[in-house]
Amino acid sequence: MLQPAYQADVVVVGAGVAGLSAAHRLISAGVTTAVLEAAPCVGGRMSTEKVDGFRLDRIGQLLSTAYPELALAPALAALALRSFAPGVLLHSDGRHHHAGAQPGAGGARGALHAVRALASAPRPSGLPRSAGLPRPRTGTPRPAAPHGGAGAPGPVPAPKARPGAPLGTAVDQARLGGALTRLATTPVERLLRRPELPAGQALAARGLPAGTIDGFLRPLLAALLCDPELSTSSRCADLALRAFAAGRLCVPEGGADALPELLARTLPPGTVHTGVRVTSVATDTVTTAEHGEFRCRAVLVATDGVTAAELLPGLRVPDFHPVTVVHHTTDEPPATGGSLLLDADRGGPVAHTAVVSEVDPSRAPAGRALVSSTVLGPPPADVDTAVRIHLARLYGVPTGRWETLAVHHTPRAVPAMRPPHDLRRPVRLLAGLYVCGDHRDTSTVQGALHSAHRAARAILTDLGAAGSLHRADPARTTARAA
Template sequence: MLEPTYQADVVVVGSGIAGLSAARRLTGAGVTTVVLEAAHAVGGRMATEKIDGFRLDRIGQLLSTAYPELRPAAGLDGLVLRPFAPGVLLHSDGRHHRAGVPTGARGARGALHVVRALASAPRAGSAPRRPVAVPGRQVSAPRSRTGAPLGTAVDQARLGAAFTRLAGTPVERLLVRPELTAAEALLARGLPARTVDGFLRPLLAALLCDPDLTTSSRCADLALRAFAAGRLCLPEGGAEALPELLARGLPAGTVHTGVRATSVSTTSVTTAEHGEFRCRAVLIATDARAAAQLLPGLRVPDFHPVTVVHHATDEPPETGASLLLDADRGGPVTHTAVVSRVDPSRAPAGRALVSSTVLGPPGAQVDTDVRMHLSRLYGMSTARWETLAVHHTADAVPATPPPHDLRRPVRLLAGLYVCGDHRDTSTVQGALHSGRRASAAILADLGADRPLHTADPLPTPRAA
């Protein structure tokens, strides 16, 4: 019998960042690859809408400069990351408090020096002492021993030292810690209640897109480690800059948009528009729900819904390039920022873009409620702000409650693979890392001596 004629070695279904990063590695290894995308643009949920010179992210997930998959060595040397101001701003009792993260051994020694000095300070009623100076870091005494959302000055110094230790902890050690929910882990580790409620809860909610902190504590530890080891950031030009950079690195003709896959097997992908694509292996790189339609029996997780409200103003708040969190949780906004101060390309000259994130289902009057909350957070009127867009994504972020396997299998059987943020951590880092694992599995199998094609085509899923 004649050997089948292959149109490509590998067909990748889906052009999100997981599929595109896998395709980059496959083509770089000399494997002919075709990427099929049902939409008319690459990127999936990392989409950016353009309105009147503004660039508006649909979800606006926070990135970190500490993500290994975003480093130039990972093949993304053309990606420009715009960092927020160090740490975050916390809004509490009508005031803003800077929560910084000291890094490196020098920061750890400085934090320890503060702890020792404050522990030996006079008791209440004694003459007040001047704040302890730490090289390279400003330390200011709070209004009272419990006035700041981080707790006392001793609590703040201990937290800084803990972050420094966390930044240097190998990932492998974090992944063998006892697994709880993120909320349970915060309580179990004996941290001061003021520090947990005033800082760590709102910070983790923003990093995980999970307001109730039901996420696995291992995912939370990884998120906090990235926060401690790097800077929160945004890609210059909008979220779409990352998938577009990955797509530009592929050989011409690799990506085909407007092509919807209807069924898959280990040797082919059938599409609604262009018939059958023959291949030696298939990689499903769609979101979890679409993947389950092509792979009946694949588990579909729950999701954290995200709503992003974008406002334009000619008089931006005086918070600079800071990420602002509500330590009091007094409204729908989890975090907000003048993102045009972080990335000036996101707004036309003379105007500012304020992007705010609401976690959970949005209320009927989401824009009105967000405006009122932003007025309190920024300490200024928002009545004249222009609403540019309200983006609600029900399936924004896959939920990862414990027990959660952070390295879910990407190889279903020889010739059939799956990747995406639902196979790893629910972050940009997780999506890119799952693409790396999937491409490695495909390359290993394509180089093996045993036959690849041992399974019958999967049945076409019934219409919902």
């Protein structure tokens, strides 16, 4: 029999969330698609290591329930998201403070309502009026029972609830709540027309007290952007704050790899081919190291930025933010009520940490707790020791007997988005050759998914199948990067 003119309409190079999502949209429109992945499994940087019943994310980027693409992608309808407690938990001057939202109210409107109620509520005799936002779920964290052990630090004073700092007075918090409320309802297009500066510089021009900026917004944005210096474009920072204000921080149930594995599992059998290393691409051919050539009508490169530039000479290679995640386990976990804990004082290497098993119990075996901590930027020489010392202060419990499960250092974890940053980098390089990934939009899961959405539409338009996409995807393209 004669060989076919091509083996698939489209070959997608890379089985991360962008490539898999694009494959879903193409196949839904009736376009035959093959996905080639060099690694032995799908997911790319959204990977999870399994160790003795624990599920340990390598990067652990935070997601938001307000990401539009999570709702627009039909293949992700079955994705289970586990939300942190509303807002965040701040550690400052040896104490904990809740900030960001009122339990049950959700989002920035809840924060504003909480501040107004707090400012007008009577206080019990002899107690100061708290300027902090109401505490979600369980209240002030309490330390675990003291325990010793070789090399264990001595007793650590438990963080105590403290009114005021770092959030300022009730009036300061009302201004913060109002700013978040406005941000949550501001159209994305208007945010993208704002003057662009490095995020750290732009914060000073927002009319908020310096204490609120340094004690809350800086550590929050560092966690959301994986950028401790806040060199990110202020427009990207506004989009990150908008998602925080409009939704809840969350993680996929079972680990970060649950998202790409769900996408891969719901594709037709035989679509994804792992262990296939692509060496070159053209508009109608993909050449692999082990399996020869794949002939096609179009090629979509959906790899990380460095690999994409190797396959597509002339493509800009972004800078990256390094991320180190340290996972510990203990049978006496600190109680945080499922909150994300940020260090407002920046007194150690840990930018944010959480008892992740409180948020997602499937990540740890019964009777054990999983504490995952993120270090942004270059890690210290003895990162585990430095992290343990810092965690003892943050949680107010001894950590010497905590067991280290893994230390994952990823030098190219998150593409940098320094100004000027184009949030809509071209996905169509020429007819037949396309590119997508978090280096084309914002360097978040939302950005990766949205770039895939844009690339799929460009391919279908060039192949004359755009009408099929409208029938298969009634939600159409209404998402914006966040």
